Amino acid sequence: MILSLSHINLLVPPSTLHLAHAFYSETLGLTPRAVPPHRQHELAWFDIADSGQQVHIALARDEAVETASARHPCFRVGSAEELLALRERIWRHFERGGEGAPREADRPGGETSGDQGAGFPQRFFARDYAGNRLEFSL
Structure with missing residues (x-):
């Protein structure tokens, strides 16, 4: 049986x-977490706190990275205050711009780009610089 996300x-x-x-x-x-030395030029791994869960980043084999994918991870945040602080930090990076800035970000205090219907926890969305959709939730 599946117990959690690795x-x-x-x-x-x-x-x-x-x-x-x-x-x-x-x-x-x-x-950041160590990757096998022979793969350092093509992988980056990151730990999500002490959860045992990770985000792995891999280089696409060519320039044709799908930039509007609906596939996404959802990162759980511990409190509404932390969720707002993260949303503000991502928004500031989006506004600041630069080659590593998010392509899209939900403005703090504004509507989100996702479904906020009944029964859904508070959340927001962003796209990283490569177009990967990211969701953040309580």
Whole structure:
């Protein structure tokens, strides 16, 4: 039986692994983790707190990375305050721009780009610099 998520794997364009390190470590606050030495030029791994769960980033084999995919991880945040703080941090990075900035981000205090219907927890969405859709939830 499946007990929990071990890791998710997201693709980024060739030659942008340094941007993944900046976004996933600095903007999202995930902890970088060692990858096999012979794969350091093509992979980045990050721990999600002490959950035993990870985000793996791999370089796409060519420039044709699907940029509007609905596939996504959902990162659970511990409180409404932490969720808002993360949403604000991602928004600031989006506004600041730069080659590693999110492509899309939900503005703090505004509507979200996802379904907020009855029975859904508070959440928001963003797309990383490579177009990977990310969801953040309580």
